[in-house]
Amino acid sequence: HTAGATGTGNSQYSGTVALATNSATGGYELRDMTRGTGGTFGANVVTNLNHATSGNGTLYTDADNTWGDGANYVEGSSTTAANGETAAVDAAYGVQQTWDYYKNVFARNGIDGAGTATYSRVHYSNSYDNAFWSDSCFCMTYGDGSSFQTLTSIDVAGHEMSHGVCARTANLTYRGESGGLNEANSDIMGTMVEFMGHGGGTTTIPNYTAIGGTISTVGGVVPAANYLIGEQLETSAFAHPLRWMYKPSLDGKSPDAWSTSLKRLDVHYSSGVANHFFFLLAHGSQIDAFSGNIQSPMANGVTSVAGIGNDKAARIWYRALTVYMTSSTTYAGARTATLSAAKDLYGATSAEYNAVNTAWLAVNVK
Numbered sequence: 001h002t003a004g005a006t007g008t009g010n011s012q013y014s015g016t017v018a019l020a021t022n023s024a025t026g027g028y029e030l031r032d033m034t035r036g037t038g039g040t041f042g043a044n045v046v047t048n049l050n051h052a053t054s055g056n057g058t059l060y061t062d063a064d065n066t067w068g069d070g071a072n073y074v075e076g077s078s079t080t081a082a083n084g085e086t087a088a089v090d091a092a093y094g095v096q097q098t099w100d101y102y103k104n105v106f107a108r109n110g111i112d113g114a115g116t117a118t119y120s121r122v123h124y125s126n127s128y129d130n131a132f133w134s135d136s137c138f139c140m141t142y143g144d145g146s147s148f149q150t151l152t153s154i155d156v157a158g159h160e161m162s163h164g165v166c167a168r169t170a171n172l173t174y175r176g177e178s179g180g181l182n183e184a185n186s187d188i189m190g191t192m193v194e195f196m197g198h199g200g201g202t203t204t205i206p207n208y209t210a211i212g213g214t215i216s217t218v219g220g221v222v223p224a225a226n227y228l229i230g231e232q233l234e235t236s237a238f239a240h241p242l243r244w245m246y247k248p249s250l251d252g253k254s255p256d257a258w259s260t261s262l263k264r265l266d267v268h269y270s271s272g273v274a275n276h277f278f279f280l281l282a283h284g285s286q287i288d289a290f291s292g293n294i295q296s297p298m299a300n301g302v303t304s305v306a307g308i309g310n311d312k313a314a315r316i317w318y319r320a321l322t323v324y325m326t327s328s329t330t331y332a333g334a335r336t337a338t339l340s341a342a343k344d345l346y347g348a349t350s351a352e353y354n355a356v357n358t359a360w361l362a363v364n365v366k
């Protein structure tokens with residue numbers, strides 16, 4: 001038999017979370033009976049690859065519907081236990097939150113807009129330092145990390161799932177400027193999901209140890225949502241976030257402003273200009289509350305940008321992505337797409353429209 005249930009998850013990155021599970025013969029399954037249908041498993045599930053690099057993995061099951069407790073608690077790259085349930089908890093929570101974010105904010109029914117279920121595979125390969133979305137399986141996959149901790153933080157989950165949304169909408173080609181915009185879309189939406197999931201500020205979590213860098217001050221708690229990407233993954237070997245939306249150049253590779261050579265960079269660096277645009281549009285150019293730093297100097301003599309807030313900025317970006325951008329959209333095209341979206345949503349004489357214009361000017365997209 002099957003009957004939806006609510007389990008308790010002891011996550012690595014988000015504290016104790018409620019998980020939508022399924023009561024089945026012989027125990028509970030990490031199968032969400034409330035979001036998504038069809039697809040490979042008929043519902044959103046999490047599977048264990050147990051260090052394989054192919055296959056659908058084995059569906060997670062648990063006797064008591066408390067996940068990631070006792071012997072099932074495993075963290076980080078030295079995973080040796082049979083099931084390593086902690087990674088599965090964060091992966092399930094990431095899908096739940098991302099699914100709900102798109103539904104609640106944009107009335108989007110899942111990744112493809114038609115409610116097709118997805119799945120998450122954890123414990124991919126050995127010490128694998130990445131996570132990825134794949135259109136062919138309509139699923140996302142997480143490594144256990146080596147320089148990084150297990151790659152299942154909420155912003156990374158939202159990032160990967162948003163690659164699926166992009167593929168079903170603008171389908172931005174993954175190279176050149178369109179590739180940078182594809183990556184930025186994932187960073188932007190992953191960050192918005194983090195603001196929803198961690199928006200309540202700090203929460204005590206039992207098994208989280210933060211290491212090194214600026215994040216060390218929050219050891220033992222979930223850090224408040226921020227415009228950093230992957231900050232919870234850090235280790236002493238990689239003691240900083242993956243990316244900084246408020247000043248992308250802090251990674252040593254990403255420009256803060258557009259130039260003609262941007263298109264030649266790896267898409268994870270050419271994304272920085274759009275991340276910076278979004279930060280300025282949403283947050284504004286005042287001192288960043290999380291880091292205490294001012295973001296990079298702005299281009300074209302722009303001295304300040306008044307932020308319009310995450311919610312409006314995200315609505316503009318999402319409408320631009322889903323209505324105006326195409327596979328070949330460039331940065332210039334992203335500017336006109338977001339201006340068109342702002343005009344549709346708020347009007348051509350609105351503060352929101354003007355903020356879009358100024359934020360692009362500040363990153364040298366004219």
Ligand code: ASN
Pocket residue numbers: 130131132133159160163183
């Ligand atoms: N985690 C990476 C990403 O989603 C994988 C890749 O390089 N595509 O961007």
Ligand code: ZN
Pocket residue numbers: 159163183186
């Ligand atoms: Zn990506």
